[in-house]
Each structure stands twice: as C-alpha cells, then as structure tokens.
Amino acid sequence: MKNVAVIGAGQTVFGEHWDMSLRDLALESSLLAVADAGIDIADIRSVFVGNMSAGVFAGQEHVGAVVADQLGLSVPSARLEAACASGSVAFRNACLGVASGEYDIALVTGVEKMTEVKTNDAGAMLMAAGDSEWESSIGLTFAGQYALIARAHMHRFGTTREQMAMVAVNNHKNAAGNKFAQFPFAVSMEDVLASPLVADPLRLLDCSPITDGSASVIIASEKIAKKTACPVWVLASEQSSDTLALHDRASLTEMLAVKSAGKKALERSGLSCKKIDFAELHDCFTINEILNLEDLGFCEKGTGGRFVEDGKTDIGGELPVNTAGGLKAVGHPVGATGIRQIIDAAQQLRRKAKNPVNGAHRGITLNIGGSGATAVVNILSNEVSP
Amino acid sequence: MKSSVPFNWRLRRQRYLLAGSKCLSCGRLFFPARKFCVGCHNKRFVEFRFSGKGVIESYTTIYSAPTGFAVPYVVGIVRFDEGPKIAAQIITYGGVNVGDRVAAVFRKLSETDRSGVINYGLKFEVIV
Numbered sequence: 001m002k003n004v005a006v007i008g009a010g011q012t013v014f015g016e017h018w019d020m021s022l023r024d025l026a027l028e029s030s031l032l033a034v035a036d037a038g039i040d041i042a043d044i045r046s047v048f049v050g051n052m053s054a055g056v057f058a059g060q061e062h063v064g065a066v067v068a069d070q071l072g073l074s075v076p077s078a079r080l081e082a083a084c085a086s087g088s089v090a091f092r093n094a095c096l097g098v099a100s101g102e103y104d105i106a107l108v109t110g111v112e113k114m115t116e117v118k119t120n121d122a123g124a125m126l127m128a129a130g131d132s133e134w135e136s137s138i139g140l141t142f143a144g145q146y147a148l149i150a151r152a153h154m155h156r157f158g159t160t161r162e163q164m165a166m167v168a169v170n171n172h173k174n175a176a177g178n179k180f181a182q183f184p185f186a187v188s189m190e191d192v193l194a195s196p197l198v199a200d201p202l203r204l205l206d207c208s209p210i211t212d213g214s215a216s217v218i219i220a221s222e223k224i225a226k227k228t229a230c231p232v233w234v235l236a237s238e239q240s241s242d243t244l245a246l247h248d249r250a251s252l253t254e255m256l257a258v259k260s261a262g263k264k265a266l267e268r269s270g271l272s273c274k275k276i277d278f279a280e281l282h283d284c285f286t287i288n289e290i291l292n293l294e295d296l297g298f299c300e301k302g303t304g305g306r307f308v309e310d311g312k313t314d315i316g317g318e319l320p321v322n323t324a325g326g327l328k329a330v331g332h333p334v335g336a337t338g339i340r341q342i343i344d345a346a347q348q349l350r351r352k353a354k355n356p357v358n359g360a361h362r363g364i365t366l367n368i369g370g371s372g373a374t375a376v377v378n379i380l381s382n383e384v385s386p
Numbered sequence: 387m388k389s390s391v392p393f394n395w396r397l398r399r400q401r402y403l404l405a406g407s408k409c410l411s412c413g414r415l416f417f418p419a420r421k422f423c424v425g426c427h428n429k430r431f432v433e434f435r436f437s438g439k440g441v442i443e444s445y446t447t448i449y450s451a452p453t454g455f456a457v458p459y460v461v462g463i464v465r466f467d468e469g470p471k472i473a474a475q476i477i478t479y480g481g482v483n484v485g486d487r488v489a490a491v492f493r494k495l496s497e498t499d500r501s502g503v504i505n506y507g508l509k510f511e512v513i514v
C-alpha cells in the first residue's frame with residue numbers, strides 16, 4: 001500500500017451547541033482542516049463522512065451529500081457508519097482511497113449532533129448499535145453492557161472500583177485547559193465514587209457524555225504530503241469485527257475485534273507495543289480503557305486496572321493515554337470521536353499538544369463500535385517509516 | 387426501541403418457547419436462533435428447545451433507562467446449561483451473584499409505547 005499522511009486537522013468545540021446544526025458543525029471543522037492543510041477546497045477529490053445516526057438524532061440522512069453541499073463540492077461523498085467507530089471507519093476508507101491512487105487528497109469529517117433529543121431518548125437511539133432483538137428490547141443500555149463487562153472483569157481479575165475511577169480522574173486531569181473539551185476540569189476519586197449510579201457498578205463519572213461536535217482531517221498522498229510542513233504518516237489503519245451482541249462472545253472480558261485489529265496494525269507497521277509512545281483509547285466507559293490496554297497488548301489480560309493504578313498511563317508514564325482528555329472528558333459525539341482521536345494524536349506528533357509526550361514519534365488510536373463489534377486501530381507517526 | 391407488532395411476532399417462538407436452533411451438520415446450538423452456522427457454514431437447521439435453566443455470568447442494576455422501562459431493574463448475562471448465552475432481565479429476591487442458578491420465566495418486558503403494543507418475553511428468576 002502506498003504511503004498516506006494527515007496534512008491538516010480541525011475540530012469544533014465538543015459540547016452542547018444549541019446554536020449550531022449538524023451542517024454548521026460539519027462545515028466548521030471541514031473548513032478548519034482545509035485551512036490547516038493549506039489547500040484549496042477545490043483540491044479535495046473525495047469526501048468521507050463518519051456519522052452514526054443523524055437520521056434519528058437530527059432527522060437528516062444523506063449526510064455525505066450534506067457535507068459536500070456545504071463545501072460547494074461536486075465530488076464523491078458518502079457517510080460511513082459503524083456506531084461509535086464511524087469516524088475511524090471513514091478515516092480508514094479515506095486512507096485506502098488515497099493509497100489506491102484514485103484520489104490524491106481526501107477530506108474526512110466525523111460529525112454527530114446529539115443534544116436535540118432527550119437524554120433517555122439519546123440512550124435508546126445509541127442502543128440501536130447493539131442487538132435490537134435481544135439487547136435493547138429487554139432494556140439493556142450501553143452503560144449496562146459495559147457494566148456487565150466491568151462486573152465480569154472485577155469478578156474474574158479482582159479489578160477494583162477505584163482503578164476504574166482512576167481512568168476518569170486521569171482523563172479529566174488531561175482535559176483541564178483543553179479549549180475543545182466538553183468538561184475541561186479535573187474531578188477527584190471521591191467525585192467519581194460519589195456520583196450517581198447509572199448501571200451498577202458504573203457511575204455517572206465513569207460514562208462519556210452526550211455531545212455535539214465535528215472533527216475533520218485532510219488525507220494526502222506521499223507526493224503531496226512531503227511538500228507540507230509536518231505531515232503525520234499513517235503507518236497502519238486496520239479494522240476487525242466481532243459478534244454484534246455481547247452475550248454471543250465466548251468471554252465478556254476481552255474484545256476479539258480489538259485484539260485482531262491491534263495485532264494487524266502492529267504487524268503492518270512493523271512495530272511492537274514497546275515502540276508506541278502514547279495511545280488514544282476508547283474510554284466510552286472507564287472499564288473499557290482497562291480492557292483496551294490489555295487487548296492491545298500493553299499489559300497482560302487482567303492487569304489493566306493495576307497498569308492504570310501504577311501511573312503507567314499518566315503523562316510521563318510508560319504509555320501516556322488520552323493526553324487531551326479522551327471520550328470521557330473531551331466528549332463523545334459518536335461519529336466525530338474517531339477523527340478527534342486522530343487529531344489529538346497528530347497534535348502530539350506535531351509538537352502542538354497541550355500535554356506533550358516528550359520525544360513522541362509514534363501513537364496508536366483505538367476506536368470501538370458498540371460493545372466491541374467493530375474495532376479500528378490506527379498507528380500514526382511523524383516519520384514516514386518506523 | 388423497535389417494538390412493532392411484526393417485530394415481536396417474529397420472535398414469538400424464541401421468546402415464548404425458548405426455541406433456538408441446532409446445526410444439522412456440526413450439532414452446534416444457537417440461542418438466539420441462527421439460520422447460518424457461523425462455525426461450519428452449514429445452512430440446514432432444526433429447532434432446538436432450550437431448558438431455560440442456566441447460570442448468571444454477570445449482572446448489573448440499571449438506574450438510567452430508555453423510555454418504557456421502570457428503573458431500577460437487573461439485567462444479566464445468563465449461560466444456558468446447553469451452552470449459549472443470552473442477555474435478559476433478572477428477577478431477584480434480595481440480591482444476585484455471579485454463579486447463581488436461574489430459570490426462564492414469561493414476563494412483561496416493557497410498557498406500551500404509542501403503538502399500544504405490550505412487549506412480553508423472556509426473563510430469568512433466581513432459583514432460591
């Protein structure tokens with residue numbers, strides 16, 4: 001596969017945008033990415049949109065056309081959907097499109113407008129990403145699914161309530177001062193443990209929020225990227241699937257799609273976990289960051305909680321995680337999250353991050369759809385080959 | 387949440403009779419029923435009635451729920467004695483633990499929505 005790179009990035013503030021529509025959000029981040037890349041809109045050869053559910057959240061389908069229309073473009077444009085992994089799936093397909101030689105420049109915009117419906121309704125809409133016949137129909141929620149995973153992990157490996165809370169504490173600390181974050185402030189362990197129960201053992205501050213937001217990147221061929229100031233190279237972008245329903249998995253405490261996509265990404269990039277300098281993980285619920293660390297191979301199965309407790313995911317630790325705040329504190333506009341992860345990783349590699357990881361050359365991003373039915377792992381670097 | 391009359395009607399044998407499926411080629415059992423064997427890629431199945439007996443593999447009490455469900459309620463993953471697992475609401479009598487034995491019961495799943503449909507289906511009761 002030919003080399004491709006991220007040459008521009010832009011995002012809206014993540015939060016509640018009562019004065020901005022789906023199209024306003026998508027336009028803002030797209031224009032910021034175009035400006036950051038130093039290209040003209042007319043240079044865009046194709047548009048890939050990551051979006052989970054604009055139809056039910058905002059009454060708007062045909063989202064590929066919405067974004068192309070806002071930019072005045074007449075190029076191929078389509079929405080890709082894979083629940084909370086929609087953004088990364090759009091990113092991966094844009095990379096494949098550019099790597100194929102068909103397009104030399106592509107725009108990827110991940111967008112979700114979620115706050116126009118009531119919170120309970122938003123929860124029900126999100127649950128459409130699970131198994132409609134056997135999960136949402138019996139009242140199982142996404143927090144409930146991850147609570148089932150958390151309980152099984154605690155029961156089997158002795159993972160503690162405090163270790164899960166530490167994930168939220170870390171990610172909120174990292175988000176403090178992040179002007180794009182929905183919750184740019186620290187929370188304490190006591191705050192997390194005293195927050196209301198959502199799905200026992202998970203509490204409100206274990207959960208990522210309902211968010212409006214959009215994030216965009218420009219992908220370019222090697223020829224074009226090499227003419228730009230600080231391209232971020234895509235060393236690997238891999239995707240795998242697992243059963244749609246959580247109950248169909250042999251184990252509740254591991255995600256086979258994450259293990260498979262992670263292994264393929266490391267193989268393709270020729271790297272091992274030790275060569276990865278930082279990670280953007282999918283902390284939709286705190287327990288998931290713990291699972292992610294294990295399933296990507298950064299620690300042994302069952303020891304993710306201890307890995308966090310020992311400070312290894314802190315800035316300056318063995319593997320700094322979610323250095324801008326993650327899904328928990330930056331917010332989780334589902335279709336935008338995968339692109340936001342790419343942007344925060346790119347900011348590290350371009351030496352523009354608020355919480356810099358000294359000397360970082362390689363970062364990994366993991367974006368998960370549903371309770372693990374889709375996983376995308378990207379490896380990015382500021383060097384064209386590792 | 388999807389809850390049309392045909393949606394519920396299609397699930398009637400599975401929900402009310404615990405009718406899963408058995409692959410005629412490799413013998414693998416499925417609940418919920420599948421029509422294509424993901425193990426051996428065979429398409430020939432017979433109906434297989436599950437006993438409804440099983441064990442709690444994990445559980446949670448849900449406090450924030452979609453419209454139509456009265457909180458709090460317990461949802462668990464039940465492993466049938468025959469092997470497959472299913473997510474379902476658990477009726478408890480003062481508590482539940484991983485490893486508890488449960489039995490399937492027929493209960494109302496959710497309140498009526500605008501269509502007026504009442505959803506009945508599968509729950510599990512902790513065997514005291």
